[in-house]
């Protein structure tokens with residue numbers, strides 16, 4: 105590609121070097137090589153324009169900056185744009201040039217990873233070659249890779265989308281995190297449909313208010329989806345109404361799902377310990393669906409996923425039948441094992457208040473003994489959620505063990521203290537391994553243990569270092585030890 109091929113996105117018409125060869129794009133000067141266009145982004149920690157000279161010294165073809173920053177004294181073109189993050193996303197889409205034909209994105213506070221995984225599975229069962237992209241990584245035929253961000257940055261994302269399209273993937277579902285939406289990471293993706301699950305408290309370290317957080321989520325509907333595209337909205341959440349309103353105002357075809365849904369109407373649901381039996385009306389036809397997943401909330405995720413698959417061409421009977429074979433996303437109310445006395449142990453990714461509340465509420469009806477929960481809160485993230493989660497755990501569980509969950513650069517005791525302040529009677533065991541082993545050891549017949557917060561994660565970040573750690577492995581070890 106030549107610099108001039110980015111015309112319309114970057115102001116290259118007037119530059120003296122329109123024929124410059126572009127070998128890549130980057131927003132990190134440390135990754136710049138000869139011919140790479142460097143996008144100087146104003147970030148949360150640094151201002152990329154401070155690294156323009158570094159990028160130039162490494163052979164950058166051009167520098168893209170915001171209009172409000174001045175970069176001077178370089179012998180390569182410096183291109184000023186209104187929104188460098190948007191320019192990066194659009195440039196990445198054009199540079200890589202291909203994506204799966206049918207792509208959908210889902211947003212919401214909880215359920216994105218599950219919906220992305222379920223939508224992929226429904227498409228697969230309908231005979232499409234499908235992929236999903238999100239917190240747990242990338243899943244596609246012959247590919248299952250651990251990821252680091254929920255919504256990858258635009259360069260990584262469009263490189264991946266091209267690889268997927270080149271390998272024959274025609275359908276892909278992805279998670280749209282509020283950070284990703286706010287930072288324009290998805291602005292270059294051509295979307296066929298969008299989904300909304302719910303809204304609760306999350307990322308209050310990044311968004312000043314819940315309204316600001318909701319507005320970031322709404323970008324999917326009012327900015328990214330083309331007019332007339334279907335928006336599948338879960339209808340039974342307090343934030344459903346404003347979301348539906350915004351999607352309608354943006355000219356989208358709003359399809360609601362849930363008890364209050366018109367497109368897929370949930371008539372009746374019976375929750376069992378490891379499954380749910382639901383009656384769903386689609387197009388006037390009643391379907392009985394036996395969903396093989398634990399957790400009341402999975403019905404909501406299944407409905408949004410079926411809605412997305414149907415809206416993108418899967419016949420409704422096929423999509424609803426596919427729900428009977430769904431596999432949960434790793435670490436989402438994941439039954440890892442049971443004690444000899446039959447007490448189940450689940451690993452779950454609840455790391456925010458609503459998720460913790462849902463998961464503890466979900467297991468209560470099937471627990472004749474005690475609900476035991478092990479959890480912590482991440483360091484360098486939303487501090488306000490700590491006492492809220494402490495209160496929820498204390499109210500909904502019988503035994504609360506407060507432990508560490510990625511303390512990062514914070515003092516772990518301080519994080520625990522903030523949770524414990526709202527969790528009278530809770531047991532404090534900082535070492536997560538020890539906390540899990542002690543929790544398993546105390547289980548009696550009829551009890552249920554939830555190890556919450558890390559789900560699929562494979563590390564514990566303490567300071568700047570990440571050590572290998574898996575809740576799944578620890579639970580299995582502890583169950584083995586007990587059986588021995």
Ligand SMILES: CC(=O)N[C@H]1[C@@H](OP(=O)(O)OP(=O)(O)OC[C@H]2O[C@@H](n3ccc(=O)[nH]c3=O)[C@H](O)[C@@H]2O)O[C@H](CO)[C@@H](O)[C@@H]1O[C@H](C)C(=O)N[C@@H](C)C(=O)N[C@H](CCC(=O)O)C(=O)O
Pocket residue numbers: 131132133134144145146147148149150151152155239252253254255256257258281282283284287
């Ligand atoms: C807070 C946040 O979202 N940060 C993201 C953001 O970084 P930033 O722009 O703030 O970066 P910065 O460190 O201030 O640096 C500014 C710029 O200078 C550049 N730089 C810096 C140093 C240097 O030597 N040279 C150089 O060019 C940086 O590459 C960057 O472009 O843009 C980067 C590129 O897209 C992201 O990798 C980075 O994600 C960090 C790693 C992160 O932890 N993000 C989390 C909070 C996140 O995005 N989470 C969401 C939600 C999760 C969920 O709930 O599911 C996600 O989608 O994963």
Ligand SMILES: Nc1ncnc2c1ncn2[C@@H]1O[C@H](COP(=O)(O)OP(=O)(O)OP(=O)(O)O)[C@@H](O)[C@H]1O
Pocket residue numbers: 212213214215216217218219239254279301302401402404405433435436437452453454455458459460462463559
């Ligand atoms: N529809 C839902 N309603 C409420 N809670 C849910 C729902 N779906 C999932 N959860 C809870 O939230 C946790 C995370 O689920 P999931 O990974 O699917 O959501 P996510 O939106 O991708 O979250 P994250 O932003 O952390 O990646 C689950 O482990 C479960 O505890």
Ligand SMILES: N[C@H](CCC[C@H](N)C(=O)O)C(=O)O
Pocket residue numbers: 254455481482483485509510557558561
């Ligand atoms: N166990 C985790 C979950 C983090 C989830 C992530 N999506 C975010 O909040 O950035 C932690 O708090 O470290």
Ligand SMILES: [Mg+2]
Pocket residue numbers: 216217238239240254279
């Ligand atoms: Mg996720």
